[in-house]
Amino acid sequence: MSDAYVHGYRPRENERLSDQAGTLVELLHADTAYPPKAAVLEAGCGVGAQTVTLAARSPDARFTSVDVSADSVARARDRVGSAGLTNVELRHADIFDLPFAAESFDHVFVCFVLEHLARPVEALATLARLLAPGGSMTVIEGDHGSAYFHPDSAAAHAAIDCQVQLQAAAGGNALIGREVYPLIVAAGLDAVRVRPRMVYVDASRPELIDGFTRKTFTAMIEGVREPAIAAGLIDAPGLDAGVRALHRTTEADGVFCYTFFKGVGTKASHGER
Amino acid sequence: MSDAYVHGYRPRENERLSDQAGTLVELLHADTAYPPKAAVLEAGCGVGAQTVTLAARSPDARFTSVDVSADSVARARDRVGSAGLTNVELRHADIFDLPFAAESFDHVFVCFVLEHLARPVEALATLARLLAPGGSMTVIEGDHGSAYFHPDSAAAHAAIDCQVQLQAAAGGNALIGREVYPLIVAAGLDAVRVRPRMVYVDASRPELIDGFTRKTFTAMIEGVREPAIAAGLIDAPGLDAGVRALHRTTEADGVFCYTFFKGVGTKASHGER
Numbered sequence: 001m002s003d004a005y006v007h008g009y010r011p012r013e014n015e016r017l018s019d020q021a022g023t024l025v026e027l028l029h030a031d032t033a034y035p036p037k038a039a040v041l042e043a044g045c046g047v048g049a050q051t052v053t054l055a056a057r058s059p060d061a062r063f064t065s066v067d068v069s070a071d072s073v074a075r076a077r078d079r080v081g082s083a084g085l086t087n088v089e090l091r092h093a094d095i096f097d098l099p100f101a102a103e104s105f106d107h108v109f110v111c112f113v114l115e116h117l118a119r120p121v122e123a124l125a126t127l128a129r130l131l132a133p134g135g136s137m138t139v140i141e142g143d144h145g146s147a148y149f150h151p152d153s154a155a156a157h158a159a160i161d162c163q164v165q166l167q168a169a170a171g172g173n174a175l176i177g178r179e180v181y182p183l184i185v186a187a188g189l190d191a192v193r194v195r196p197r198m199v200y201v202d203a204s205r206p207e208l209i210d211g212f213t214r215k216t217f218t219a220m221i222e223g224v225r226e227p228a229i230a231a232g233l234i235d236a237p238g239l240d241a242g243v244r245a246l247h248r249t250t251e252a253d254g255v256f257c258y259t260f261f262k263g264v265g266t267k268a269s270h271g272e273r
Numbered sequence: 274m275s276d277a278y279v280h281g282y283r284p285r286e287n288e289r290l291s292d293q294a295g296t297l298v299e300l301l302h303a304d305t306a307y308p309p310k311a312a313v314l315e316a317g318c319g320v321g322a323q324t325v326t327l328a329a330r331s332p333d334a335r336f337t338s339v340d341v342s343a344d345s346v347a348r349a350r351d352r353v354g355s356a357g358l359t360n361v362e363l364r365h366a367d368i369f370d371l372p373f374a375a376e377s378f379d380h381v382f383v384c385f386v387l388e389h390l391a392r393p394v395e396a397l398a399t400l401a402r403l404l405a406p407g408g409s410m411t412v413i414e415g416d417h418g419s420a421y422f423h424p425d426s427a428a429a430h431a432a433i434d435c436q437v438q439l440q441a442a443a444g445g446n447a448l449i450g451r452e453v454y455p456l457i458v459a460a461g462l463d464a465v466r467v468r469p470r471m472v473y474v475d476a477s478r479p480e481l482i483d484g485f486t487r488k489t490f491t492a493m494i495e496g497v498r499e500p501a502i503a504a505g506l507i508d509a510p511g512l513d514a515g516v517r518a519l520h521r522t523t524e525a526d527g528v529f530c531y532t533f534f535k536g537v538g539t540k541a542s543h544g545e546r
Contacts, residue, residue: 145425146530148418150451178423181475182526193477198532200469202454253455257419259471259530 024212027197028140028260029053034107036060041105043095043127044068044113048076052083054109059087064105066093095123103132111140114183118171124187133269137189138262143177146198146259147217149249156249159221159242162228169231177261189265201249201256213256218246297485300470301413301533302326307380309333314378316368316400317341317386321349325356327382332360337378339366368396376405384413387456391444397460406542410462411535416450419471419532420490422522429522432494432515435501442504450534462538474522474529486529491519 032054034040038061045051045065055063065080065088067073073092080088093099095113108127114120124137131137144164149156167174176183181194201208222243228234234242249256305327307313311334318324318338328336338353338361340346346365353361366372368386381400387393397410404410417437422429440447449456454467474481498512507515522529 143421145421148416148451150455152418152448175425178421178528178530181477181528182423185476185526194473194475196471196473196530198469198471200467202467203458204454204466253458255451255454257451257469257532 024197024199024216024260025053027199028111028262029057032057032109032138034058034061037062038106039104040064040107040109041100041127041130042066042109042111043098043123044110044116045072045076045090046112047072048079048090050109050111051076051088052079052085055080055085055088056083061087063088064091064100065089066091066095066098068092068094096126098126098130100130102129105130106132106135108135108137110138112142114139114180115141115167115174115176116170116172120173120176120179120183121186124183124189128187128189128267131267133267135267137184137187137265137267139180139184139264140260140262141177141180142174142258142260144174146177146257148257149246150253150255151245151248153242153245153248155238155241156245157242158234159228159239159246162233162239163221163224165233166224166227166231177259180261180263184263184265187265188267190268192263192265194261194263197260197262199256199258199260203252203254209250209256212258213250214247217256217258218243221246297470297472297489297533298326300472301384301535302330305330305382305411307331307334310335311379312377313337313380313382314373314400314403315339315382315384316371316396317383317389318349318363319345319385321345321352321363323382323384324349324361325352325358328353328358328361329356334360336361337364337373338362339364339368339371341365341367369399371399371403373403375402378403379405379408381408381410383411385415387412387453388414388440388447388449389443389445393446393449393452393456394459397456397462401460401462401540404540406540408540410457410460410538410540412453412457412537413533413535414450414453415447415531415533417447419450419530421530422519423526423528424518424521426515426518426521428511428514429518430515431507432501432512432519435506435512436494436497438506439497439500439504450532453534453536457536457538460538461540463541465536465538467534467536470533470535472529472531472533476525476527482523482529485531486523487520490529490531491516494519 040061040063042063042065045067051065070092073090077090108131117123144160147160164174184192199212201213225239229236313334313336315336315338318340324338343365346363350363381404390396417433437447457465472485474486495516501507502509
């Protein structure tokens with residue numbers, strides 16, 4: 001997995017990921033729970049933002065969480081320890097070269113990972129081989145093309161497009177959420193079902209204004225300011241106007257929309273296909 | 274209400290509206306029911322596509338459904354009669370000049386109407402005056418900016434943009450769905466709550482591929498072919514390429530997304546504000 005991680009590894013980025021997970025926990029994870037003794041592989045755990053939610057919600061399942069960044073794994077380990085969770089084993093490993101036997105997991109969980117990979121189907125197919133027959137694969141991804149808002153703003157769309165272009169240049173795809181269904185199908189899983197999770201923010205939902213529009217989405221766009229300008233994708237006034245327009249959507253008459261896609265597929269039992 | 278109705282009044286368009294209502298009934302209307310004896314005003318009933326659903330779901334409420342087009346009212350009357358519904362009175366009237374006394378309705382329902390009006394807040398404020406204190410106003414609108422799909426296609430977005438531009442030229446706004454919250458608030462209603470209704474279509478949902486992607490959304494874009502070309506917004510090959518790209522999203526690996534916005538506000542009781 002040689003793709004550069006477009007969001008970077010700065011402390012502020014880690015804070016953003018925490019805010020994101022904290023705000024979106026119910027929306028993204030409320031319907032994910034694993035049974036006692038189930039062996040679950042979390043592929044691409046990053047700093048553990050989803051890991052602590054997953055492991056706390058399925059306290060009798062056993063999680064193996066891996067990430068390609070040793071530093072992220074160390075942070076995730078701290079986080080899991082701070083949360084008092086004892087059902088998570090953290091490993092530093094590459095999704096394309098995992099040290100596990102075929103069919104050794106009951107379930108696989110992949111969240112905000114495919115967007116960074118040049119070969120997402122191959123990644124899922126590789127993970128599917130680690131899945132026992134009858135096991136499930138869960139995939140969650142966002143889609144920046146699902147962002148629209150009031151007041152509408154060409155400057156805001158231009159700033160968002162910088163993030164999309166930087167992620168593409170790094171081999172990823174910030175518009176991958178809409179592709180979760182065909183990706184899981186192409187990886188060979190069955191009974192695939194995708195349910196989008198739309199984040200809708202207006203003035204009646206102040207917790208999402210702060211937790212999502214400001215601290216998750218707009219913070220992410222602000223986070224690409226320097227690389228976007230350095231890459232010549234936009235100038236500083238242009239990026240700043242876009243960020244101001246995104247903040248404008250948090251006023252009393254503003255609205256912000258974004259959608260995550262969550263898909264689940266099943267590995268066929270032997271002889272079933 | 275002098276705005277031209279961008280979708281036209283052709284038989285094929287009426288068929289499209291029926292398909293749309295048939296497919297989307299659960300998504301849009303499952304949570305709307307009015308109590309026995311409630312007086313409900315449906316403002317802008319068109320050919321009655323929503324009327325029959327509303328009236329059948331609240332058989333003991335009394336509906337008054339009005340539209341600015343006498344021809345549409347006649348068709349709606351036939352439709353209500355064919356459905357055997359006896360709790361609907363149809364009237365030919367303009368939203369801005371309705372022949373009803375202030376506070377004479379318990380509830381107001383407005384669906385796919387504001388998108389065609391140059392003064393949507395004034396329309397809602399006018400309707401709010403007809404509402405008794407404590408009554409509810411329900412507003413449903415689509416938003417063409419919420420349409421995205423896989424495979425993505427600049428040609429498809431260009432074709433959709435023709436519809437957006439034609440509707441704007443006629444004084445309407447095809448991107449109004451995202452504004453439902455601020456519009457209801459600006460009209461003076463309280464306790465406004467908007468819940469988006471996302472239509473998500475992939476190969477596992479064949480009824481939506483046919484009923485929504487093909488017969489509702491793509492048919493609507495095909496329907497603006499001649500006026501869009503006549504207005505010089507696009508050439509024939511451009512429009513046709515866009516329509517082909519929309520049909521492409523109905524293949525096995527395709528995905529189509531669109532969102533409707535449904536908002537409900539309450540008129541304050543006397544002395545409450």
